[in-house]
Amino acid sequence: MANPLYDALFAPHAASDAPFLIDAEGSILTYGAFLQMAGRYAAAFHRMGLAPGDRLALQAEKSPEALALYAAAVQTGVVFLPLNTGYTVAELEYFVSNSGARLLICDPAKSEALGAVAEAAGARLETLDARGQGSLTDRAATLKSSTETAARAPDDLAALLYTSGTTGRSKGAMMSQDNLLSNARTLTDLWQFTAEDVLLHALPIFHTHGLFVASNVTLMAGGSMIFLPRFDLDQVIALLPQATTMMGVPTFYTRLLDDDCFTGDLTARMRLFTSGSAPLLAETHNRFEARTGHRILERYGMTETNMITSNPYDGARRAGTVGVPLPGVEAKITDPETGETLPDGEIGQIEVRGPNVFQGYWQMPEKTREELREDGFFITGDLALVDDQGYFQIVGRNKDLIISGGYNIYPKEVEAVLDAQPGVKESAVVGVAHPDFGETVVGFIVAEGAAEPELDAIAAEVAEALARFKHPRKLIVLPELPRNTMGKVQKNVLREEYADLFTGREAPRPQSNG
Ligand code: MLC
Numbered sequence: 001m002a003n004p005l006y007d008a009l010f011a012p013h014a015a016s017d018a019p020f021l022i023d024a025e026g027s028i029l030t031y032g033a034f035l036q037m038a039g040r041y042a043a044a045f046h047r048m049g050l051a052p053g054d055r056l057a058l059q060a061e062k063s064p065e066a067l068a069l070y071a072a073a074v075q076t077g078v079v080f081l082p083l084n085t086g087y088t089v090a091e092l093e094y095f096v097s098n099s100g101a102r103l104l105i106c107d108p109a110k111s112e113a114l115g116a117v118a119e120a121a122g123a124r125l126e127t128l129d130a131r132g133q134g135s136l137t138d139r140a141a142t143l144k145s146s147t148e149t150a151a152r153a154p155d156d157l158a159a160l161l162y163t164s165g166t167t168g169r170s171k172g173a174m175m176s177q178d179n180l181l182s183n184a185r186t187l188t189d190l191w192q193f194t195a196e197d198v199l200l201h202a203l204p205i206f207h208t209h210g211l212f213v214a215s216n217v218t219l220m221a222g223g224s225m226i227f228l229p230r231f232d233l234d235q236v237i238a239l240l241p242q243a244t245t246m247m248g249v250p251t252f253y254t255r256l257l258d259d260d261c262f263t264g265d266l267t268a269r270m271r272l273f274t275s276g277s278a279p280l281l282a283e284t285h286n287r288f289e290a291r292t293g294h295r296i297l298e299r300y301g302m303t304e305t306n307m308i309t310s311n312p313y314d315g316a317r318r319a320g321t322v323g324v325p326l327p328g329v330e331a332k333i334t335d336p337e338t339g340e341t342l343p344d345g346e347i348g349q350i351e352v353r354g355p356n357v358f359q360g361y362w363q364m365p366e367k368t369r370e371e372l373r374e375d376g377f378f379i380t381g382d383l384a385l386v387d388d389q390g391y392f393q394i395v396g397r398n399k400d401l402i403i404s405g406g407y408n409i410y411p412k413e414v415e416a417v418l419d420a421q422p423g424v425k426e427s428a429v430v431g432v433a434h435p436d437f438g439e440t441v442v443g444f445i446v447a448e449g450a451a452e453p454e455l456d457a458i459a460a461e462v463a464e465a466l467a468r469f470k471h472p473r474k475l476i477v478l479p480e481l482p483r484n485t486m487g488k489v490q491k492n493v494l495r496e497e498y499a500d501l502f503t504g505r506e507a508p509r510p511q512s513n514g
């Protein structure tokens with residue numbers, strides 16, 4: 001039966017013995033073997049009674065099996081909901097209950113803690129570890145690989161990806177089959193991916209970048225991936241000579257450049273490096289070219305929209321710009337107050353429309369209306385201008401968001417945890433420049449009374465509530481927060497005053513408290 005995403009990405013490779021995933025030791029998993037595995041998971045989903053449209057929440061380390069679960073979800077029409085491996089039990093509880101997940105798959109080490117969460121949400125709990133083993137794989141091993149595909153329409157949901165909100169809780173971005181498919185087609189074409197490509201894949205697969213941009217493009221082209229569990233600098237340097245392409249966040253590139261073992265010779269076979277998810281400094285771009293001769297291709301996207309703009313493959317890849325709108329995607333700069341389109345050269349917010357733009361936020365029609373206009377334009381919250389050559393230059397954000405190493409942190413969520421601690425009257429959380437992560441989280445606290453707040457105890461509570469990447473790398477006690485005449489906290493003042501906290505010549509080691 002027709003299932004556009006499965007038919008384009010997976011079905012063509014069912015009988016292929018071409019390499020798909022290559023591990024760090026060089027072991028190859030062929031396309032055929034990968035899809036047999038996915039078919040066994042699909043059979044397990046059928047046995048469990050999962051139906052098209054049901055949600056599958058997965059928090060597991062990166063492995064071929066975890067990627068095969070994505071394929072199995074597409075095959076069966078089950079909506080795939082991947083979750084950051086850093087999320088705490090407290091964070092997961094919300095995602096599972098809000099999504100109404102019918103199946104929760106987690107690492108065996110977390111199954112005890114998540115048992116109650118699954119039960120309360122009415123979800124079935126299965127396990128999958130970093131080696132791809134666990135109760136689900138055991139169950140699937142006894143089953144015949146399914147070749148059945150669920151009928152799906154282009155607008156049917158394929159995935160639900162949670163993004164933090166500037167106010168309140170995270171929102172589930174509903175991605176349809178065509179949202180993913182249209183973007184995969186466009187990028188494969190634009191970046192000239194072919195079956196000859198070997199992509200060095202060191203990104204996590206619970207976000208748009210590693211899951212959709214990297215994996216879908218490879219699948220669409222029939223290429224292969226050197227599939228690493230995470231970004232390990234030595235491993236990446238060792239394996240680069242075998243790759244033709246790599247997709248990374250800016251931290252990948254700054255870490256490579258900071259290592260003298262990373263030489264241009266290693267990149268002789270490479271034809272393309274791309275960067276996204278956070279701003280790539282022009283300085284990094286230039287240093288990378290000086291070292292390797294390659295100009296990094298920077299592109300820009302968002303969970304809700306997949307990729308929006310890209311520098312050209314052939315043509316000028318300009319440092320400090322994110323290129324031009326993708327074919328079939330409209331992007332414009334508007335006045336944040338009036339929504340009117342601004343002339344080139346003026347700074348405003350980026351709005352985007354096209355087949356890549358999501359279907360709305362899961363069960364949050366009001367939030368959807370706030371950000372997705374009736375005419376189909378989505379308000380990104382990124383501030384930019386279009387320069388005299390039609391390239392988009394991102395200059396800031398119209399949203400209170402910190403991006404650390406490509407992960408998003410909404411200050412409000414961290415402030416809520418800090419504010420709830422004993423001895424804390426109020427707090428403000430801002431992002432300051434960080435040499436490794438681009439930006440990092442700093443928390444400012446005002447004490448309730450005369451007593452100094454217990455920063456270690458506060459850091460421990462933060463660790464219980466929030467994923468590690470959201471933790472303030474430093475907590476600073478202030479007598480009061482800077483405010484304007486309207487009483488609004490001036491975060492820009494804090495950002496400016498503490499701008500050099502981590503970038504000074506004597507940069508302090510990141511630490512969790514003051
Ligand atoms: C890990 N840590 C982080 C962190 N990643 N802290 C802040 N920010 C991050 N991004 C924590 C670790 O838990 C660890 O804590 C400590 O920081 C140092 O860890 P590390 O070993 O240096 O980190 P590492 O594991 O190497 O990870 C860094 C990284 C990784 C940059 C390689 O974060 C990464 O792969 N980022 C990619 C994110 C991504 O794919 N984003 C795409 C979003 S999609 P401790 O306590 O153990 O010291 C999107 C749309 C688009 O944005 O346009 O693409």
Ligand code: AMP
Nearest residue numbers: 276277278279299300301302303394408
């Ligand atoms: P996410 O919600 O995790 O998908 O993050 C999307 C956000 O990442 C965007 O709204 C931008 O702020 C940021 N982003 C993605 N790519 C780039 C880029 N190339 N340059 C600057 N910011 C980027």
